[in-house]
Amino acid sequence: MTIPRAARTQRRTRIQEEKEEQILQAALEVFSQRGFRGATIDQIAEVAGMSKPNLLYYFRTKEAMHRALIDRVLDTWLDPLRAFDADGDPQAEIASYIRRKLELARDFPRESRLFANEILQGAPHIEEELKGPLKSLVDEKAEVIRSWAGAGKIADCDPYHLIFSIWSTTQHYADFDVQVRAVLGQDQAGESRFEDAARFLEGLFVKGLEIRG
Amino acid sequence: MTIPRAARTQRRTRIQEEKEEQILQAALEVFSQRGFRGATIDQIAEVAGMSKPNLLYYFRTKEAMHRALIDRVLDTWLDPLRAFDADGDPQAEIASYIRRKLELARDFPRESRLFANEILQGAPHIEEELKGPLKSLVDEKAEVIRSWAGAGKIADCDPYHLIFSIWSTTQHYADFDVQVRAVLGQDQAGESRFEDAARFLEGLFVKGLEIRG
DNA sequence: GGATAATTTGACCGAATGGTAAACTACAAC
DNA sequence: GTTGTAGTTTACCATTCGGTCAAATTATCC
Numbered sequence: 001m002t003i004p005r006a007a008r009t010q011r012r013t014r015i016q017e018e019k020e021e022q023i024l025q026a027a028l029e030v031f032s033q034r035g036f037r038g039a040t041i042d043q044i045a046e047v048a049g050m051s052k053p054n055l056l057y058y059f060r061t062k063e064a065m066h067r068a069l070i071d072r073v074l075d076t077w078l079d080p081l082r083a084f085d086a087d088g089d090p091q092a093e094i095a096s097y098i099r100r101k102l103e104l105a106r107d108f109p110r111e112s113r114l115f116a117n118e119i120l121q122g123a124p125h126i127e128e129e130l131k132g133p134l135k136s137l138v139d140e141k142a143e144v145i146r147s148w149a150g151a152g153k154i155a156d157c158d159p160y161h162l163i164f165s166i167w168s169t170t171q172h173y174a175d176f177d178v179q180v181r182a183v184l185g186q187d188q189a190g191e192s193r194f195e196d197a198a199r200f201l202e203g204l205f206v207k208g209l210e211i212r213g
Numbered sequence: 214m215t216i217p218r219a220a221r222t223q224r225r226t227r228i229q230e231e232k233e234e235q236i237l238q239a240a241l242e243v244f245s246q247r248g249f250r251g252a253t254i255d256q257i258a259e260v261a262g263m264s265k266p267n268l269l270y271y272f273r274t275k276e277a278m279h280r281a282l283i284d285r286v287l288d289t290w291l292d293p294l295r296a297f298d299a300d301g302d303p304q305a306e307i308a309s310y311i312r313r314k315l316e317l318a319r320d321f322p323r324e325s326r327l328f329a330n331e332i333l334q335g336a337p338h339i340e341e342e343l344k345g346p347l348k349s350l351v352d353e354k355a356e357v358i359r360s361w362a363g364a365g366k367i368a369d370c371d372p373y374h375l376i377f378s379i380w381s382t383t384q385h386y387a388d389f390d391v392q393v394r395a396v397l398g399q400d401q402a403g404e405s406r407f408e409d410a411a412r413f414l415e416g417l418f419v420k421g422l423e424i425r426g
Numbered sequence: 427g428g429a430t431a432a433t434t435t436g437a438c439c440g441a442a443t444g445g446t447a448a449a450c451t452a453c454a455a456c
Numbered sequence: 457g458t459t460g461t462a463g464t465t466t467a468c469c470a471t472t473c474g475g476t477c478a479a480a481t482t483a484t485c486c
Contacts, residue, residue, distance in 0.1 A: 038250030054464055113333055120326055123391045130395035138396050160397060161413035165382045172381035178336045182343035183351050184373060200374035208421030264435050
């Protein structure tokens with residue numbers, strides 16, 4: 001039978017896991033660069049080093065590959081926010097959240113761009129995830145921030161817009177990398193970029209959220 | 214002769230101006246939603262309410278439409294930064310810059326997304342513009358910010374990353390609109406969103422850049 | 427009103443794209 | 457070694473897409 005196409009019914013063989021991983025890596029490379037519609041299965045196949053029908057043996061459609069990628073990325077992408085600790089020191093928590101998000105942008109720019117592409121196009125595949133799990137997590141952490149403000153530990157501010165601003169400033173270095181490089185020039189484009197960004201952003205947010213003396 | 218295809222040689226007729234504008238509006242709508250590769254000429258033609266060959270009579274290729282759009286958008290997009298006044302009050306200048314950028318994000322989200330799409334895909338069509346005019350303008354304004362810091366009017370900080378952070382936080386409300394709406398829920402999704410964002414961001418940046426007492 | 431140029435469209439074309447059919451290979455179980 | 461199955465590939469198909477062509481239609485100018 002040809003039915004089992006990378007059979008989900010039985011447990012997966014080692015070769016299946018390897019190939020699927022290989023394909024997802026290639027798909028990430030291509031999707032993040034050209035977007036869902038701009039990417040072609042042939043391109044992914046070439047990057048993955050296998051034939052197009054072989055790809056489609058493991059993932060029945062182009063959309064299935066994209067879906068698998070998005071699911072995986074969305075999960076790891078929210079880890080830093082989950083680590084937000086209500087009992088920690090607010091300044092330290094915020095600073096380390098910024099640093100973690102910047103590290104993600106530096107180490108996984110393709111994942112960030114994949115996600116950005118999806119949102120930009122109106123999140124056609126993950127609207128439910130945004131309104132469900134994502135919203136719940138943000139609501140929870142917003143409450144933490146609000147409690148800090150209520151306890152006089154940080155300035156009173158809108159916690160949602162605070163989170164948005166941390167997301168946007170950090171992801172900017174992955175999503176708009178080309179622009180950042182163009183503006184900074186080759187000189188400063190080295191490894192110092194992320195250190196400079198981290199220093200600036202931590203300073204901005206920590207000072208910006210201080211209680212006025 | 215059929216040569217003049219929306220003749221650039223002679224001055225344009227009124228009908229040409231109207232149709233070209235009509236086409237660019239439709240192209241903006243489609244490109245900003247689906248990206249360059251995801252957009253099709255047929256879709257643009259349908260939105261514009263004319264036949265495909267008629268579009269191609271005014272713009273010889275899909276890329277020509279995109280190009281015309283990008284050129285126009287890039288220009289208006291930088292206006293707020295140009296308005297940055299070295300002789301003004303730093304706090305007021307930064308606050309009003311943030312407000313202007315937020316107004317752009319609110320009033321011209323399609324333009325913002327068009328630009329974001331282009332950058333995300335590696336800016337294949339406008340790399341020169343980024344490295345040339347954009348970089349020059351940013352360099353000039355960064356020098357202004359540095360002089361403010363040198364004169365003790367604002368805290369010492371990296372002016373480039375300051376500009377990046379203003380860009381990213383403000384454009385976030387256009388480019389990631391779907392996510393913002395999903396997280397905030399319908400309740401708060403009304404017109405207050407931009408007012409709340411403006412208040413938060415102005416507070417963050419003004420306080421974050423104060424000289425410590 | 428007629429000549430001329432500008433505009434518009436239906437029909438079409440070649441290339442690319444997502445996906446399929448079917449045959450072939452590798453290999454494990456017996 | 458036969459057989460059944462997972463894995464792989466060649467050839468192919470239907471559709472879509474960017475773009476062209478020639479003919480038709482509509483302004484414009486005298």
